Amino acid sequence: MFNRRKPEKLALTANSPVSKPRSTEAPSSPLAAELTRLLGPQKVLSAYGERLNYRYDAILVGKTPLCVVLPETTADVVAAVRAARAADVPIVGRGAASGLSGGAAPLEESLVISFTRMTKLTIYPEQREARAQAGVITLAVSEQARPHGLVYPPDPASFRTSTIGGNLGENAGGPMCFKYGVSGDYVKALEFVDVDGGIHELRRDAFDLAGLLIGSEGTLGLITEATLRLTPPPRFTRTLMSHFAEVGQAAEAVSQAIAAGAVPAKLEFMDKACTNAVEDYLQIGLPREAEAVLLVDTDGDDLATVEEELALVEAACQDHGGTVRRAADDAESAALWRARRSISPALGRIRPQRMNEDIVVPRSVLAEVVREIRSLGEASGFHLVQFGHIGDGNLHPNILFDPRTESSEKVHELAYQVAQVAIRHGGVLSGEHGIGAMKRDFMRDAVDAVTLEALWDVKRALDPEGMLNPGKILP
Amino acid sequence: MFNRRKPEKLALTANSPVSKPRSTEAPSSPLAAELTRLLGPQKVLSAYGERLNYRYDAILVGKTPLCVVLPETTADVVAAVRAARAADVPIVGRGAASGLSGGAAPLEESLVISFTRMTKLTIYPEQREARAQAGVITLAVSEQARPHGLVYPPDPASFRTSTIGGNLGENAGGPMCFKYGVSGDYVKALEFVDVDGGIHELRRDAFDLAGLLIGSEGTLGLITEATLRLTPPPRFTRTLMSHFAEVGQAAEAVSQAIAAGAVPAKLEFMDKACTNAVEDYLQIGLPREAEAVLLVDTDGDDLATVEEELALVEAACQDHGGTVRRAADDAESAALWRARRSISPALGRIRPQRMNEDIVVPRSVLAEVVREIRSLGEASGFHLVQFGHIGDGNLHPNILFDPRTESSEKVHELAYQVAQVAIRHGGVLSGEHGIGAMKRDFMRDAVDAVTLEALWDVKRALDPEGMLNPGKILP
Structure with missing residues (x-):
């Protein structure tokens, strides 16, 4: 029978675990012993102190895993999945664990499969494609592609540390996604390992199982590799910042600019509390009284069009009472974006x-x-x-x-x-953050009961015993 | 028990049925009577002569349906699905039936739900979205959006007759799809009716069931409405034709152009037999001796960039021995594309x-x-x-x-x-044509057994009794 496992109470305490390890001794588990036999000791973490690090993501502390495996190949993943199934231990996939919904935090005593050593990356400039193992750092794709005049556009905030596998598991977005789309829009093919250890190589074809895997947070299968679409980067970027006395003015300015034909590459909003937090941190003269600050980039290959689009945004802001500051050059643009990029450290101080x-x-x-x-x-x-x-x-x-x-x-x-x-x-x-454990209970309000049942039907079809990342997404 | 229905022998004889109707009398069926009671006689076709028209698509003659229903609302679809289930009759959705894989041709005595009367279409210029019922003609979306400076890019060859529901069912492509993506890439949300008559409203979210429905040819549910992404059309387009003594030269020229940074909006190939068929038909001086003809459009908002991209293609063609003809103006461009657009009628003469x-x-x-x-x-x-x-x-x-x-x-x-x-x-x-009935048996060669089983698992999850478009996609 399918078991809709009830998760235990969650602790919202990432990065600074509240409960101290009770022991640094490695309790041996039969699963750890079997994995060590299969894969060698260098690919298995079984000491308590080591395993502790794998219980949380960037937002949530989960349960300390029973064992952690660090595969280097898809064959290693298959072996790990089969061993876990034989031991009746749930399986949780994990990239850099920079996720913000608890997707990678185990909620039960699990085998964590950490993809950080699966970092093989090949660029095919002629095909405008990259083939990446799940553990490739997001930023590395663009770094390797750039000498060929190509980039990988999805830019989640954590792209310097996050992995392709994690990004696809959560279907991560980022500031660029309004114009350029989310992670899943760049996947042309993927390989995944199912709950029985079967390897599937999928293209985005009729019956788009690949699309279903993307964003499913490891609840339907473990993505091991993906073929990603690359694009040439835009030649020109222009930036402006605008601030408003009312949030409604900013929202209406954005709507007017878009209706007039502007497709900003980035279009970021900060409320008064956020602006003040950043100003406390940076002291760069942000408008503390403003109820809304907008940061806007337009980009493209034709400078006149890029500037015309920025002019549309500027006019729309001014029409709605906004005060506009247009970056004169790349240095000023970088300075303006520093405010946005500093939100995380600024909030961490509060x-x-x-x-x-x-x-x-x-x-x-x-x-x-x-x-x-x-x-x-x-x-x-x-x-x-x-x-x-x-x-x-x-x-x-x-x-x-x-x-x-x-x-x-x-x-x-x-x-x-x-x-x-x-x-x-x-x-x-x-x-763009996924549902994970954090928003799982909210799903009942967000999705009709009939649709929730259909999602469960699909989940049961691919993971009949509920062994893949139990407790995530579906309530 | 789930019944993997065996389809009967298929006849490849669209548009000109080989077997004559045996009678033009309307045999009454209990399902037709029930649907007439529920929806009124104007939404139900039960006469044999009427039903005959709904047994084929543009490539395949299927079985004459037991009954045809022409819903106007999602509620009508729900009523039809429930009545069909109560009568244990399989259900086949149908748009304009211009498909080329037999997706809309019933393989058993079925209820055909023809979406041609569900034509409600609303444009939201500020959101850059259209909300379309399944029966909206593809071309109508761009026609209605154009006054707002927007278009719907997917352009399957049949876009003057095909429907949005049919396009999404087959995840249709078109010449523009190299640069702009296929139909599914433009879906932001969709509504579908499941095999039990449940209505699902889905966004492209975690657990992307919407993405799974797209391209599933009505085997998992019936798409009744969709929210489509619209984009501003490019301001400029430039065209060239090139011909080659060898197919390999054309393929290498294309690869070189793309590697050099050109992203043509359209990039079409015709072999010698195709070129000669078109020349026989049009007599416009196409190169009869050429083994390969390429037709290329570049487009964008900046004329200099558009022409630069075309120059990259031109140079690549010349580097590989191609003879290039660059269209001097829109009229010449239209004349060149007439060759491509005339392939269908030209082949029909042979x-x-x-x-x-x-x-x-x-x-x-x-x-x-x-x-x-x-x-x-x-x-x-x-x-x-x-x-x-x-x-x-x-x-x-x-x-x-x-x-x-x-x-x-x-x-x-x-x-x-x-x-x-x-x-x-x-x-x-x-x-871009889907698998349908035509290529169903080839799936065993194209997809691993383990993946085929996963696809069947998903099919069974959403359609346990195999009542939705039986005999399609999965062998």
Whole structure:
């Protein structure tokens, strides 16, 4: 029988584990012994202190895995999956674990398959393709492709550390995704290992099983390799920053610019609390009184078109009362983007932890959504900031907290209220971070019961005993 | 129990049915009576003569349906699905039936749900989206969007008659798909009705069930509506034609141009037999001795870049011995493209019927594949021509035949040999036409047994009794 496993209570305490290891001794497990026999000791981590590192991602502490395996080839993955199945141990795939929804954090005593040693990468310039093993660092693809005049556009914030396998598991986005699409849009083929250790080589064909694997967070199979589409980078980029007295003005300016024909490469929003957090950190003269700051890039191969698009954005901002600062050169552009890039460290100074949500709402209701979420934050007493990729309506409300003094249950409650605001306004729970463990319970509100049942049917078809990343995505 | 229904022998005889109707009387069926009661007589076709029209698509004659329903709303679709299930009758969805793989042809006595009356279309210029019911004609989307400065890029050859529902069911491509992507790349959300009559509203989210429905040819559910992404059309287009003494030269020229940084909007190939067929028809001075003709468009918003890309293609063609003719203006460009657009009527003059394959192979083996397929055609005695979207390696070998005098079994045999050439060279069976009934048996060669089993698992999960378009895609 299929077992819809109930996860235990989650702790929102990434990076600074609250519970100390009880022992640094390596308790031997039969699975670790078998994997060591099959793959050699250098590919298996069984000491408690080592395994501890594999229980969390960037947002969530899960359960310490029973064993960690570090495969170098797809054959290693197959051997690991078969051994885990023989031992009746659940399997959790893991890249760099920079994810923000708990997708890679084990919720049960599991075998963690860490793909960080599967880093083979080949560029095929003529085909405009890269073939990457799951553990290849996202940034490495563009670094290797650039000498051939090509790049891999998806740019999740963590692209310097995140892996291709992790990006595909979560179907990660990034600032560029409004114009260039998300990770899955760049996958031409992929290889995955199923729950029985079968290897599947899939192209994006009729019956797009590859597409189903992408974004399924390792709950349907383990992506081991992918063929990625590469594109030439744009020759020119132009930048402006604009600030507004009202969030609604910024949202309307964005809508006007897009309707007028601008397709900004990046279109980022920061609310007042976020802008002030960054200004406290950088002291670069950001407008502390502004309710909304927009950061906009246009790009392309024709400078006149790129500047024309920026002019459309500038006019739209000014028409809605925005104050505009246009970067005169690349140095000024980099300075403006430094504000956006500094959000994470700036927030880290306020509270040690944050719960980073990832809602997507229609731009037409954005102002109302931002206001409602701000009110919820104020009522809760938590420090809450909002920023995101406004072009897509992708908003990241961040709840800042100190796990030593503040209740993670209350954080979770507030996060749930925030998710409900999004759903009530016709939005969805996740733009680019995945559902993972964090938003799993919210799925009942986001997806009809009949559709949830269809998703479970598909899950059961590919993982009948629920052994792949149990407790993720589906409630 | 799940029943892997065995289809009967197929007749390759679209548009000119070989078996005459035995009667024009309407045999009443309990299902027709029930649907008439539920939906009214104007939405139900039960007369034999009427039903006959719904047994074929553009390539295949299937079985005359038991009943045809013409829903106007999703609620009508739900009622029809529930009535069919109650009567234990399989369900086949159908758009304009311009498909080339038999996807819409019923293989059993079925209820055909024809979506041609579901034509509601709304453009949201600010969101750059269109919401289309399944029966909306593909061309209508761009026609309605153009006043807002937007278009819907996917351009299957049949776009003047085909429907959005049919395009998504087959994940249709077209000449533009090398640069702009296939139909599924433009879907932001969709609604489908499942085999039990449940309505699902899906966005392209984690666990991308929408992506799985796209290209599944109505075997997993019936797509009733979709939200489509629109884009501004490019401002400029430039065209050239080049011809070569060897197919290999053309393939290498294409590879060089792409490696040098050109991303042609269209990149079409015609072999000697195809060129001669078109020249016989149009008499416009096409090079009858050439083994390969290329037709290339570059496009974009910056004229200098568009012309620079065309110059890269021109240089690559000349470097490989090609004779180049560059269109001086839009009129000459239209004249050159007339050759490509006339392939269908030109082939129709040679034989009344054709089996149109849709293989995709790496460009590096294209010359060899074209040669091998030509030899197979010569050995078989059939008239065989080859053309296609060479940028993607998508090749359409067409077997021309007369069903009155030539054996459809032999056509099928040759088609199978052609498919095997593609698979042997690392290719796939379908670039843009789907698998349908025509290529279903070839799937055993194209897909590993372990992956085929996974596809069956997913099929069973969503359609446990095999009631949705039985006999399609999965062997």
